[in-house]
Amino acid sequence: MSTMSSATQNKAGISLFFVMTWKYHFIRDGLSVHLHAR
Secondary structure: OHHHHHHHHHHHHHHHHHHHHHHHHHHHHHHHHHHHHO
16 A cells, blocks of 8 residues: 555656646746847
8 A cells, every 4th residue: 555655656746846847947938038039
């Protein structure tokens, strides 16, 4: 049971990490493009 839950938690953590990283790059790229357009 504990191994199952820990594996699920790891998967959720990795997914969250990728989402946050993607959001960060997406926002940063969007801001840089917005700033360069001015």
